[in-house]
Amino acid sequence: MATEKQLLLALDVLTGSEMAPGLETMRAEAVAVRKAAKPWVSAKGIQGFGIAERITAGKVAKELVLKVYVEKKLPKALVKNLVPPEVEVPGVSRKIPTDVEPIGKVELESNTSRVRPAIPGYSVGHVNITAGTYGCLVRRKDDPNGWYILSNSHVLADEGVGSKGDNIIQPGDLDGGAAPGDVIAKLFEWVPFQFTPSGYPNLVDAAIAKLGGMKRATSAIRIIGVPAGVSNVVRRGMEVQKCGRTTDHTVGIIRDVNYRLALTYKKPGGGTGRVGLRDQVLCTRYTAGGDSGSAVLNRSKKVVGLHFAGSPSSSIFNRIRPVLAGLKINVVTGLVVVP
Amino acid sequence: MATQQQCKRALDLLEGELSNRKNVVGLGIVDEEEGAPRRPGGKSLAVAVYVKKKLPLDQLAPEDVVPPVVKIPGRKGTIRVPTRVIEQGEVRLEPVGRESL
Numbered sequence A: 001m002a003t004e005k006q007l008l009l010a011l012d013v014l015t016g017s018e019m020a021p022g023l024e025t026m027r028a029e030a031v032a033v034r035k036a037a038k039p040w041v042s043a044k045g046i047q048g049f050g051i052a053e054r055i056t057a058g059k060v061a062k063e064l065v066l067k068v069y070v071e072k073k074l075p076k077a078l079v080k081n082l083v084p085p086e087v088e089v090p091g092v093s094r095k096i097p098t099d100v101e102p103i104g105k106v107e108l109e110s111n112t113s114r115v116r117p118a119i120p121g122y123s124v125g126h127v128n129i130t131a132g133t134y135g136c137l138v139r140r141k142d143d144p145n146g147w148y149i150l151s152n153s154h155v156l157a158d159e160g161v162g163s164k165g166d167n168i169i170q171p172g173d174l175d176g177g178a179a180p181g182d183v184i185a186k187l188f189e190w191v192p193f194q195f196t197p198s199g200y201p202n203l204v205d206a207a208i209a210k211l212g213g214m215k216r217a218t219s220a221i222r223i224i225g226v227p228a229g230v231s232n233v234v235r236r237g238m239e240v241q242k243c244g245r246t247t248d249h250t251v252g253i254i255r256d257v258n259y260r261l262a263l264t265y266k267k268p269g270g271g272t273g274r275v276g277l278r279d280q281v282l283c284t285r286y287t288a289g290g291d292s293g294s295a296v297l298n299r300s301k302k303v304v305g306l307h308f309a310g311s312p313s314s315s316i317f318n319r320i321r322p323v324l325a326g327l328k329i330n331v332v333t334g335l336v337v338v339p
Numbered sequence B: 001m002a003t004q005q006q007c008k009r010a011l012d013l014l015e016g017e018l019s020n021r022k023n024v025v026g027l028g029i030v031d032e033e034e035g036a037p038r039r040p041g042g043k044s045l046a047v048a049v050y051v052k053k054k055l056p057l058d059q060l061a062p063e064d065v066v067p068p069v070v071k072i073p074g075r076k077g078t079i080r081v082p083t084r085v086i087e088q089g090e091v092r093l094e095p096v097g098r099e100s101l
Helices: A004-015 A023-041 A322-326 B006-018
Strands: A044-057 A060-069 A096-102 A123-126 A134-139 A148-151 A168-171 A183-190 A209-211 A238-242 A246-266 A272-284 A295-297 A304-310 A314-319 A329-331 B026-031 B045-051 B069-074 B077-086
Touching: A004 A023, A004 A060, A023 A044, A044 A096, A096 B045, A123 A238, A134 A322, A134 B045, A148 A183, A148 A329, A238 A304, A246 A314, A246 A322, A246 B006, A246 B045, A272 B026, A304 A322, A322 A329, B006 B045, B006 B069, B006 B077
Parallel strands: A060 A096, B045 B077
Antiparallel strands: A044 A060, A123 A168, A134 A148, A134 A329, A148 A209, A168 A183, A183 A209, A238 A246, A238 A295, A246 A272, A246 B026, A272 A314, A295 A304, A304 A314, B026 B045, B069 B077
């Protein structure tokens, strides 16, 4: 049986790592082996290499082998460059056995995919916007039967110029979502902006969309889990976390809990205008474009805010209390999968 | 040295005047010195003036310069509240940006 050290050397020779110890003295031979193996090493369908136990007829054997991971196993007649059952490697006295294992296509994992039930932390959006994040599952105080998803107005309500009943898709338009196939909810309500030439009268950029029919969604935020509740306590130096469409699960530190800023939003009826927001919470940078609408939670998983904006050095969220008050909602704190 | 209450009052009274200066993107309240240990009573706070970019004073018109201290009326006379200019860059909403595609 080949030792792990021998297998590691074979792996280095075949996949061309120049850092392999011992390769200095046999570079020419190693390069020749690598060159000879290139047709099957770089063949279509190969999903990587490694070292693990051989699997024969579904059973894991004790023998360690050089693993060649492929998308799927094909009949030998259809494969142009077969993986040899053994490879000879300079400097290793015995032949190194290989084992081809199908693992499916390896892809980057992101929160931009279509998921059912829809999971907070994944891509969502009004049909007219790019994409934002599904923040968390909420209920309206006056609707004991309905279920709603919470995000920003600029994610679900097209900055407040959308209409009640507009289609909300998961994933968002930019991530390949489209109506009618990916519609999970209908825009229900948003907190309208006050446009003023000066001052900071606004508190939130928030909206909800109503889940309906068989539009399934869950209350458990990706990685973080079900919110443990809501907290109005935000302090400078406090750590917060979120899970968003673009940067997934990240942690930020609060820098300023009295932050006031003005941003430009679309105006209902056309054009844009100045929206001054006060009592915002400024944090270190822990988000990126696409994370808008993420629920912001403290370390004990209580929701403290709704992420909505940022700069190259900072991330900014709305406090949760005015979000809940403005939309007359409660955060769902039990594990719920809306059927 | 200023308390949270004094900084809040300074913000309420001076937000218009401070935010009209060039490059200002936001206002807030922060520790007077970054990383300074918090004192009991929280008496070491400053008004934060967030700017798109920090510029040398000689490149700013006098009316755009943020004063190191702002003054607000108090019960026992004028209260001096320190300011801190913090570079923040441009603030944007955070859906996926079309321009980044």
